[in-house]
Amino acid sequence: MTVQEQCNILIVDDHPLMRRGVRQLLELEPSLNIVAEASNGNEAVTYACQLLPDLILLDLNMKGLSGLDTLKALRNEGIAARIIVLTVSDSRSDIYALIDAGADGYLLKDSEPELLLKKILQAANGENVFSDIILEYLETRDDQSDPFESLTERELDVLQEVARGMSNKQIASHLHISEETVKVHIRNMLRKLNVRSRVAATVMYLERKSQ
Template identity: 90%
Template sequence: MSEQCNILIVDDHPLMRRGVRQLLELEPTFNIVAEASNGNEAITFASQFSPDLILLDLNMKGLSGLDTLKALRNEGVDARIIVLTVSDSRNDIYALIDAGADGYLLKDSEPEQLLSKILQAANGENVFSDIIHEYLATRDEQTDPFESLTERELDVLQEVARGMSNKQIAVHLHISEETVKVHIRNMLRKLNVRSRVAATVMYLEQKASN
């Protein structure tokens, strides 16, 4: 592309922001207008600087990448938004694409490849790392949401379905109560439900249908 592409970098790690900036500065058409260290800053800077392209981290403290993306789209931000993250979880990928991301790139990609993909994104293409392409291509084949749960998350879900409290589950599985909470949070996100009760109903229905 001949004209400049104004870019907003959103990442809560200063070192990562610096690395991405240095990479982007290798491409003369890129102009970094701002760096945001969290989702709220990203929303403010997006309206302030009207970037053409936003590089958005997924796992940030405070507002998550997904919530930031939804907020940006709700605010009417029409910049191209490319998720740049370490997570290759199918559920993260599907959620962000469904929420309006224009691409999904993994941080462990080769720098040259990353730069090339971001350039393609600036030219209006939807860009994905190779493994993400594969996941999106086989998305419709993924029918069982329980397949995405880890063995330990399934263990916790079984105990939840038996009506056990976090404390009881912790004792029974020999893990801390905090770990139980983390597993339950991840499990609810993966199953796309908001409560233990909803997860239990889903689990019991699935058992009955098998």
């Protein structure tokens, strides 16, 4: 499996040895290009804004800004990169919190290197990637919970505009954000609502309003 174009990657981890190991693994694949390494969340946000990577590999348990807070900060800055959490934690609460906050994947550090590289390549190709146990947790998550509760206030704003039939450009203008940020919000919203299209999200939203 190969990435069609070179994928620029930012590695975020507070352990130098881990960053080196991940870099060495990624350098086995010519289509993956490491543009920077960040040792904490604040550096990650700075690098992401400056370099606009395609993919960010994000550690969860870091000193200072946690992986979750870093993820939220990146999304608040309108960073459109795909963000894959790479961590040792398989705690359900961590998994759900990171996915709800906008992560595009969740991989465990104890995965076999070959499998990890394969998953990262899939992420570079636009897929959402998860370690097997993480998938199990996500599939058994309480189906009774209201998916709209996981949407942020801004995602609800965007959904409201989508339901009114507005285009990304119109939504961006109305909410005073960039079109790229609108796309990020819509992508996160569709994932949280577990639907594939704007139309399906609109139907869900209107059904909920009429209840």
